[in-house]
Amino acid sequence: MKPLVGITTYTPPGDENRKYSIPAEYIDSIRSAGMEVLLLAAGDAQACLAPLDGLVLSGGGDVDPATYGGEVHDTTYMVDSERDGFEFELARLVLERRMPLLAICRGLQIVNIAAGGSLVAHIPERYGEAVIHRAPPREPIAHAVEVEPGESRLAVAMGEGDAEIMSWHHQAVERLGDGLRVTARAADGLIEALEPEAGGWAVAVQWHPELNARTDAKQAALFRAFRDAAVRYRQERNA
Secondary structure (H helix, E strand, C coil), X not given: CXXXXXXECECHHHCCCCCCECCHHHHHHHHXXXXXXXXXXXXXXXXXXXXXXXXXXXXXXXXXXXXXXXXXXXXXXCCCHHHHHHHHHHHHHHHHHCCCEEEECHHHHHHHHHCCCCEECCHHHHHCCCCCCCEXXXXXXXXXXXXXXXXXXXXXXXXXXXXXXXXXXXXXXXXXXXXXXXXXXXXXXXXXXXXXXXXXXXXXXXXXXXXXXXXXXHHHHHHHHHHHHHHHHHHHHHC
């Protein structure tokens, strides 16, 4: 059987028709890597995780600044406190259980805040525009990141050095959370990936690997590494 992984969904406050949703690229990338998918809406985090072999924390709107002691910015959008609480609990449980975790964009921010970190409210005000991380008004854009050398899970999956990524965010890590290490940066110094220093397989990336996984071997390899970790987790759980 293929491993079963859950993915968090975009929630009603961001949709005038009150629909939970998820872009199809996430599902396509997960299935192409050899996994099956279960869509997760806010609810009982423990019950949602029970059948799973791994978790994807997806992108979406901004995390409530109150969760990290920040202030609402003019550009803050799609805040959903119910989703925030659900995903903080998911992240905590997954890391405690050493269940495989792939955190994407907003997902990276959830992991960082859950570990006591904070966010930059609006990237251009802190980093300028030497690197554009989101095309106006809210569109993805390509740029390079540097995967730091070493034995990080990210480097093992994608290789060290330059990687071309699809970026779609206006906030980023400010203060790094406890127990986390940086594994990739953009040319402007912005943190592009992080992971726990200890524990099971967990990788958080600020970019959207699902957007070019079909055409970029490095992004596809990240999803396959996640799959391999999910297979190992299921085997160990069932042993």
